[in-house]
Amino acid sequence: MKYWLNSILLTTLLALLFLAAIPSVHPEAKTVSKPLSDTLRTDPETGLALDEKLVLVKAHCTSCHSSKLILQNRFTRDGWKEKIRWMQRTQNLWDLGETEPAVLDYLVKYYGPEQRAFDGRRKPMSKVAWYPL
Secondary structure (H helix, E strand, C coil): CHHHHHHHHHHHHHHHHHHHHCCCCCCCCCCCCCCCCCCCCECCCCCCECCCCHHHHHHHCCCCCCCHHHHCCCCCHHHHHHHHHHHHHHCCCCCCHHHHHHHHHHHHHHHCCCCCCCCCCCCCCCCCCCCCC
16 A cells, blocks of 8 residues: 555656646747847747738748748848749749849848857968968
């Protein structure tokens, strides 16, 4: 009887410890997929930055592919435009028409190249005079 009671107590204690270790999730909590800002709010469905142009980006971009393809890239305006042209040539993407500048503005604003400070690795060598081998 004592063994049975001890196993119930131990199991209950382990279950409580397990539940306490699970982080609580608040519905109003927003995650940032890219380090633009600690306060950047994102769309819960796509993870893309909230903006008035997000509707256009969702309509033109995520109707064919996951928003993760946007989130994982950092292109200049010309780079994003070239990706759009490639998708039009090879993936049957339609002409974005007059909405293209707004889509490009959004992509460059939130998913353009980042200027990052030195990240702790060795700085690039500069003014190196290489000798022929």
